[in-house]
Amino acid sequence: MEIPPGYRFRPNDQEITLFYLINKVINNPFPDGFKNTIRDDCDDVVYGDFMKLTKIFQETRMDCLYFYVRLKKKTLKRVERVNQYGTWRSQKDTKIFSDPPYNTNHVGSKRSFMFVPKEGVHGLGRWVMYEFRLDGIYRNTTNNDNIVICQIKHKKGIKEEQQLPQMGEDVHFNTMGLAQHSTTEQNYTGDQEFVDFLTSVLKAY
Template identity: 50%
Template sequence: MELPPGVKFRPNDTEIVLYYLLNKVQGNPIFEDSMNVIADCDVFGDPSTWMKIFQETHMDRVYFYTKLKKKNKHVERSTHSARSQKDEELYDNSKTIHYGSKRSFSFVAKNGFNDHE
């Protein structure tokens, strides 16, 4: 997950939903180098998987493709070390077309990145 020096990956919400995520779920091609910065990762499974990515990249923000897991009739949205911070509906510039929703999480290990319980 590396970018060339001086290059920052900071897509806006529209780009994330309508380009990266939509193309991913539809099986359409995505800019090849983006696969180096958006990893497929089960953030609801073993926390050492995504913690390793933070440790290796030293980035303050990392993007993942992950599949939601169903628990009974509900979608499981909790992880070992995650706290949901906010939900936000995403609209086009005219504020009339709803094209997605965003949920932000903070991943905080109880004892830092060395916590594997």
């Protein structure tokens, strides 16, 4: 099966959970045309080397990509979400049902994140992530590798002239933990979700 020209991969929450995620977890084979729609072996990209993630988006020229990720858990309930350049900050958790609008069969959940760069790190753009996991009636499905699907959206292009600091380079941060941009008002006021998130972070300080 070949994907036709112009096709854009935009599955809904039920398709991500009930087709792509559960079949990956239980190791069911995918048809040929579906093998590369979600990137695999990217554990060190999503929750690791942020430069690799930005490079993938630059090379594909896409603003939304999907990744299979094997979570690295610090404890039974805590996942390592910090890298050299910032933190994936959790926002909210939403249940996924197989039968909307009736919502009687809870099959999974998705958690939203915003990437918050450390002070002194510039040129990252704006990043939003949705992490899909099996839940509800599939909560006890064997998933020894802790596999989830991460949908990542890049909301502003990375400026080529603004390079990320190299690995091992000293970067100094202040206590705010947020990158400063000269176009803050222009970039953020059009996205109420992002404004609300920043407000909650600032209140915490």
